Amino acid sequence: MIKPFNDDFANSQTLTGATVQVVTYPLFSTGEAGEPQHLPAFQNRSVWYSWTAPFSGIGSVDSLYYSSPAVYVGDRLDQLVRIAGSTNNQIEFTAQSGVTYRIAINAHDQDPWSQYYSGYTLVNLGVRKPPLPTPDNDDFAKATLFTGYDGTLTSHLASASLEPGEPWPTIPSVVARSVWFRWRTPFSGLALVDLSPSTAGVLVAYRGNALTNLTQLAFASGGRLQFLAEAGTDYSIIVGDGGWPVSSGDEFDLRLYQVRPRLALPVGGDVLRGRDGVHLLAEIADAPTAVNSVEFFNGNVSLGSVIGGPFEFLWANPTAGPVELWARAVDDTGHGSDSPRVTVYVRPVNDDFVDRREISGEQGQTGGSTEYATVETNEGIAQGAGTNSVWFQWTPPRDGKLVVQANAAYAWPNFAPFVPRITIAEGPTLSALNVLAISGPPDAVGSPGPPQNVTVVAECRVTQQHTYAICVQGWTNISGPFELNWKFIPRAPNDDFARRISLIAPITMGSNVGATGEAGEPLPPTNSLAKSVWWTWTAPDTGDARLKVSGGFALAVFVGTAVDDLLRVATGVNGSEYIAGIPTPNNTVRFQAIRGVDYQIAVTDVGGYEGDFTLSLDSPQATPRIDPASPTVLPTGEFFLRLSGATGRPFVLQSSSNLVTWSDVLIDTFQGATFLYSESPSLLRPQSFYRVVPLVDALSPPLSASLLNVVPGATTTVRVVGPPGQPFRLQASEDLKQWEDLAGGIVVGFAADALDPTSGGESFRFYRVLPWR
Template identity: 25%
Template sequence: NNFATLEPGEPFHAQVVTVAASVWWNWSPAVSTNVLIDTAGSGFNPVLAVYTGPDLQGLVPVAASTNDPLHGLKAHVNFNAVQGTTYRIAVAGYDTNGVGPIRLRVAPGALPDYIGPSVSITNPPGGIVSTTNILTIAGTAKDDDPANAATPVLEVFLQVNQNPPVPVIGTTNWSGTVTLPPGTNLISAFALDLAGNLGATDQVVIAYVNPTNDDFADAIQLLGTTGVVSAINGRATLEPGEPLHCGNEGGHSIWYSWIAPADGTLSLTTTNSDFDTLLDLYVGTALTNLVDLVCADGFGILSQAVVSNQLYYISVDGYGGASGHIQLQYSFIGVASSQQFVNLTVDQPLGGTVSPTSRTLPVYSPVTLTAAPEPNYQFVTWTGGVTNTANPLNLTLGADLEISAVFQVKKYIDSFETGDFSAWPWTTTGPSPWLVQSNVVALGKFAAQSGAIGDSQSSSLFLTLQTQAGTGSFDLRVSSEAGFDWLEFWLNGVRLQRWSGETGWLNYRFAVPSGVNVFEWRYTKDANYAAGLDAGFIDDLYLPVGGTGTANLTPQIGLTFLPAGLPLITVQGPVNQLYYLQGSVDLQTWTPLVTNVAGLAGFQFVDPQATNYPARLYRALAP
């Protein structure tokens, strides 16, 4: 109703004298029945009024509503509708600021949705002890009122202790990552439905113990010839009989062990720690017989000749009882290799870039690797010779290293959760078309499946879109006669990949050029026989879509408040246009909140951090 107006002589709907920007619908029931007319899911708080009568001058009020303060819902009415009567339905803003997307539901025999969705944490179980502060929480959510399937789960939130709640990925099946402080933590999950109802909270108690290597007997083994480990030593203590590391009283030591794979040199450093460390290297089997080989005070760097298959112990403490975040880097070079240079091999994955690129460096050279995700992707971890989540990653290279960054999609453009192909201009060809089904899915409730075809036939699913240059991604599964029946993926008439036999859900990524692109998923069969489900499946599609041409890309932004006091921001613009939503408290510094693509009704975002500020401003920008 952004550009709607009041007509001359139009009544004050629901007796609101400031009413503005009205739009109208007509509805006539086929039978006499009780009916619910509801505005749940609209992008603002509308005024709703229902009339009978032939024209504006002859309108007779039937029912009206501005909101439902008792239940915290948007405007809705229930009344007994008479068969054959034409009802005039007006939806308007409470004042001139009341504009945005409208969701109007006319439901004979229904009642308003007062029941919030239920949520369940399925993993991890409560009562566990975690040795890492980064934990993935997963679960399910559903609307417990089957009579109100039209107001499904909108969003699920996770909360650690009293920290602000944060949204997760997914609804029916969801997952999110939380950061745990040391100690016992209460993790809560709750869900919000389209009507604005908050459901009951599910909770688990998880203890995070850090460090786990406080005692000599619990030393963590360092694996391989090079790597980086991180720890927090603030809760660590000295054991009875423990030596003074580097001759200082310390007080917060932690322990590591390492076995030399050959004769050579072991290099250790705590340079990237945030306090003055005591770094010590020992041999021995117990605190009572340790032999101190070498130590380094300050932000320690040390090298020591080591013997093949010897077990070494490494202690990290804080000078004068200091503590904080420890980063211990280790690297080994064997004497037989006599290396003066090392090779750094950087694999460049799809979804982002890594700098610097592959190169040869002098041995023991420091290097900083930085992973830069593409838009709508995020960095996850490093893999290869080093497994670490730090970004940038600081290393000292004592041996050849091959490393790769892992990126993941932040938000899919289609997970088929509409239950059909309505989200984008999909087309399907072949003797039997592709369909959206709920029996075989990767995440959520639905996935696309190839049509049932016979021998020597194929079934294709097409999507033609204007895209930016970037990386596409989708999940796939195939269940077919191995080596004969195939699920194939084609881009602009060129086959990029194909799969056959029995697979679990796989992820496939590919480079997408800028411009109009034709994406095709084709299931094809040979001349005889079938196996398995005889089908291909796809789910969780991401493409770097974006606006084009000379259209006005300036977005319209609307704001309304949910019953819990959280703001619901609605952004509207040209379909398929990418927008960045940002927040600020002073109009000077803007914080990124979400990046999304406008659909037919734009997109919406619930800001879980808003209650931390006296006031917060929002803006949406096109790239």
């Protein structure tokens, strides 16, 4: 068999604790040189343990199954001093706190019964406190007297009893053992009694000088007892077992102390206005010692101290919501005494518009709460929301956009969600505010359970040197704390229609970060927050034009010179193309451009997205032209012209003798970049002018309007004829002086029809069509 690892003294197993149980196998152990003889009748077959007593008391060791213990002290095997030992399997000894004991468990190897067990032995080791004597203050007449205003007394309930005539608490509680204390309170005020441990028993306070005339003042089932005391009066305090078993070695501490300070202001339950601060006033009870200073607290946070009376303190910028206030008085002996705690409710400092809190910087974060906030009488901004609001104000460093975000969590313990609502407004007074932005509710609040954050955002355009008011309130009457974040985004240079940038290069980098919408701005047919930027482009030629924007943006093309009077030419939303086999978001628009027309281009967010993008432009093919150096007349009289243009583009060569009337000379298509035209001498005229135009221009009629049908009292149809892609504005008049817009559109093919539903009873009604500029 394998020897136990703690067979030798040097390999003793260390045990710790007041009670220990361990399994060992001493039958397979051996003795060693210098080891004392543990049992006279048996040879040494021992295992060793080392144990340090955690406190003084009666130590005990018992070992089962044919083994006996022995206890020693000493650090060397050959110098051990025997403390206790027996041929029986249980011993007791006097244990001293901090002393290390060496314990040997020796097997009964010659016992006739040992052959029937496997050598297994269970060892129990422990120490217990000795029984306490009957407490001196067991009877009422022998109560322990205390005359101070703060002290701790120690006693126990072991061997205590009830004496004849001892009263039971009026609040039902079984008391089988009790001890008595008598407290002569030095001054009037609140007296407190703390029992430690709090489960050691029940506390009862009486007034009276005999068991037969005691009046119960207070009762507590452990923990803390308190009552109002008068200076110089004796009060009897009883500690009873409460019907629970009492250990013979259990002691308890009883702290008796009086509270000198009392908060006269504020009064518990008051609702105070945060802007005024919280006025605290501590009153001090008379006592033999004088109070030098009072420190005021909110919960565990010190608010400040006052040295010398009167003990008044103003808490500026107090925490909003319920606060727990108390005071600590320190007398000339250095003793401290705490006042009872009072709870008051503080309205936020920035509850009213005039007290809005200043925040600054291009970005930042602060905390706040709508708890106990109110709504002012003329606070119309809060209509349809909760009845609690707080205010901030912020001034931008320059033009741009302000983004404000509020985060809140479920309010404990009822799990009711506080959902903030943000309003950004501008104006000098509450009644004259112009609302600029209101946050929407979060997409999902969630279900009751562990706290979840909810976030709302509001954003708007801001102007340098203007001051903006920010209101935070609840979407319902539920209030709560929140975290407020703000960020300033500089304005994009082409954010406004009036600040649009000329589009010249075929590829342009752009960004709508910091962009905002403006009044009258047309929105794309998608979920957009009008975060748009603008370009303007003048078509150099007539023909097919293409614009493409990368990323998830909307692209729109308009004609017009005012943001609220634009005609939409083309729109691209939610497009994509495959690049290297990967679907990539982009939007492309194609439209028929007209030479000389100014087109306004807007790149707008989809779903509020902000970011960088690339704007690509494919202009119409170059207009055919005559090489000015090419006209050549040969000696034979033959005439040559060199034409240039885009391959595959049809053209018309025209001639004129007076630059007024033009006739077609040739209709053809460029097969390459140039085309050589010649005329025979017989076709030459004394004076000829030539020009080349795209075929579509030659075939396109000028912009005009005509009536298709006129039925008195019914709708009139007006047909607009013009070049394909031509933006037009149709107007109507009754006197050829006052014209009103009737319709706008784009010529498709060569014609477009418009309806005039207002025509009817007029004597005359005139129509005209103009290019939309």
